[in-house]
Amino acid sequence: MRAVEIQEYGGPEVLKVVETEVPEPGPGQLSIDVAYTGVNFADLKARAEGYRVPALPFVPGLEVSGRVRALGEGVTGLTVGQEVAALTQGGAYADVVVADAVTVFPLPPGVDLRTGATLPTVLPTAYALIHAVGRLQPGETVLVQGAAGGVGTVLGQLASAAGAGAVYGVVSSAAKAEYALEHGYDKVFVTSSTSFAKEVREATDWRGVDLALDPVGGETLRASLASLALFGRLVSFGNASGAEPWQVGQPDLYPLAVSVSGFSILTLAQTAPAELRALTERAFRTVVDGVVSLPVTAEFALEEASEAHCLMGARTSTGKLLLRADRVAGQAENA
Known part of the structure; x- marks a missing residue:
């Protein structure tokens, strides 16, 4: 089978297509014939700096859709040939991937394989940020960094559906702002990584926002903290800036x-897989119910993974990027 390997760290050019053995599932696992693989910023960090890479060579990729190929010992509730979406700990840039059964989800009725590949990381992350961790209440205001990205696209829709008083986004270009305004945002700031705090204060009559969601870290996280209202909450869900780990103390929190x-x-997924499963099942229902849609804005063949990384790395993409494993995806399209 084909797989896209990282054999050394570096730019998109280090992604190499290789022929390798088909992996077999162990106890509690299953293998999946991949149809589509989602491209995430974590994949770029794995390629460039070894983020969550246990050893080289390494096949990146955290989310897939496809059909169950084989079941490992002890796996129940799933059948060979069933269409599923899965969260993995790597290995998804391939024709076949192995995943823990607890993070494999049957596709809901009406959700096709192409849409299914957009769901496993983005949708539960956004759902958790709004409901489980952020605990947004009707009428509260929300600030989202990266409002035009995959998670940002879903956050705007979920916050709006949850009755947010206003949903604000931060993006890096006018084109991204236009896109975000079509996906649940009331106002979008096109600004630098730190100057948005003043604009947020002005937009909220100097009150600030109740909930700020930050995947960037560093100075952007500090500016998000400075954008909070009385009793506000900040949720960090990434460190795209690569900044040193941040610390928050009493002087930041008490006033x-x-x-x-x-x-x-x-x-x-590693510490509480059962809770993740329950969270994901609730999140998937928002797609079935029409609350959320996540547009696929670019699709690449598996061997074009480096091109997908170039596009995402340029910070010009919106929505969701996918890789296509032609054999299974083609079968789905012709079914």
């Missing part, structure tokens, strides 16, 4: 009684 929390879907 307005604000709080800071964090979320990582990959860590939750």
